Amino acid sequence: MSDQRPIGTVLENRLMGEGVYVTDCERRGDDLVLEYEVVTETPAITSHEVGTVVRTVLAVADEREGWEPGGLEATSTTTDGAVRGTWRVEGDWFRRLHDDLSEVEFSERVLGTVDLAGDGQQVQ
Template sequence: MRKEDIDDFEFQVESRLTSHGVYVTDFADEGDTYRLTYESISADEAAVIPHREIGRVINVFRDLHADDWSGVDIEATVTDLEDTELGEWSVDSEWIDDLENGDLSETAFSQRVLETITVRS
């Protein structure tokens, strides 16, 4: 599926993430950056930003684009169910491009993303 084939990209993102217990509360497509804020049931239970959930969010964006997608930056803010900000994480578009081209392994990509996590205290 390609982004241009989807009537409402934001709706597609929200729908897919909701099925994983990730509730998008704010979404912006700024052309070269996707910014989203989402509530996490898992984060609420663990009081941390679940790494597996970050992967699900990224994979939804990857799945909604053509195989040759070179990526965009992704900036995410994670909240608990009471809308308390727990932290943030991000993805650089270059990492997605390197991953899609085979220049970066899934493990190295994941490590880079995990290193961007900032937790609010």
């Protein structure tokens, strides 16, 4: 039996167990726009949090008949609401993953989109 709850609710429930707390989730056309907060002392987005979110989105897409993530735009904030940065996954990258785009290439592309709120820090 498939889970028919809204995608945002499913992601919120799954990510909470990973220390990622969804504060907003909406569809904009084919894209999923996600805002989340993390409880960490690290001021910048980490590759671990990006990986956690992407793996969760992919798992939900695999389990949910008839749903594909399209693109993903993510904003990471602190618990105080300060933006830690943004990152994205192009819909084409999701579609090509495991076809002509390896997991390594996919990860490199996604991590290459991380914008750390203009402070010049590198993804950790």
